[in-house]
Ligand SMILES: Nc1ccn([C@@H]2O[C@H](COP(=O)(O)OP(=O)(O)OP(=O)(O)O)[C@@H](O)[C@H]2O)c(=O)n1
C-alpha cells in the first residue's frame with residue numbers, strides 16, 4: 085500500500101457548459117483531441133493522483149455524450165451542473181464530505197493540457213502555506229482596456245492569468261461561494277469567492293500551455309502543444 089503523500093483530496097470538474105464561443109456541433113469538452121475527448125484529457129491528471137479519492141463531475145442533466153467517453157474510474161461521481169460555472173461548482177461542492185475530504189481541487193473540463201507536475205506543485209505549495217491557491221501565469225503582453233478604441237493601458241505589474249486547478253479547503257470554499265453569490269458578487273473562478281471572503285490565495289506559477297479551450301483556434305493550438313515533447 086503506497087504511503088499517501090497528501091491529505092485526502094476531492095476534485096470537482098465543472099463540465100456542464102455548452103461551449104457557445106467554440107461554435108461547434110457539441111459542447112467543447114466532448115470535442116476530440118489526439119484520440120480522446122477534451123474532458124478525458126482534463127480529468128486524467130487528477131485521477132493519476134493517489135490522493136484524489138473522489139472526483140465530482142458536474143454535467144448537464146441531459147448530457148448525452150458522457151456515456152461514450154472512456155471515463156469509468158469508480159472515483160467519478162456525476163452531479164448536476166447549474167446555470168453558470170459557479171453554480172455547477174457549488175452544487176458539486178455541496179456533495180462533498182468536507183471532514184473526509186478537507187481539501188478540494190477545482191479544474192475546468194476545458195483545460196486538457198494541465199500537467200500533473202503543476203497540480204502537485206500547487207498542492208505542495210498550498211499545504212506548506214496553510215491556505216489555498218491557484219495555478220496562474222504572468223501576463224506577458226501590454227494590456228489595454230477599451231471597446232472600439234483604447235481607453236487606457238492597464239498596468240501589468242503583478243498581473244496574472246488565473247488558470248485551474250484551484251485548490252482550497254473544502255468547507256471554506258463552499259461557504260465563500262455561497263456567501264459571495266448571496267452578496268451578488270461575480271464569481272468567475274473559485275479564488276474570486278475566497279478573495280471576497282478575505283481568505284489568502286496563493287499564486288503558483290504554472291505552464292502557459294495550460295490553456296482553456298474557448299474558441300475554435302484553441303483546439304488546434306492544444307493539438308500542437310500535445311505534439312511537442314512536453
Ligand atoms: N453552466 C456552466 C458553464 C460552464 N461550465 C464549465 O466551466 C468551464 C469553463 O467555462 P467556459 O470556458 O466558459 O465554458 P462554457 O460556458 O461552455 O463556454 P461558453 O461561455 O463559450 O459557452 C467549462 O469546463 C464548462 O464546461 C459548467 O460546468 N457549467
Ligand SMILES: C[C@](O)(CO)[C@H](O)COP(=O)(O)O
Nearest residue numbers: 169192246247248272273296
Ligand atoms: C476559471 C477560469 O478558467 C479561470 O481563468 C475562468 O474564470 C473561466 O471563465 P469562463 O468565462 O467560465 O470560461
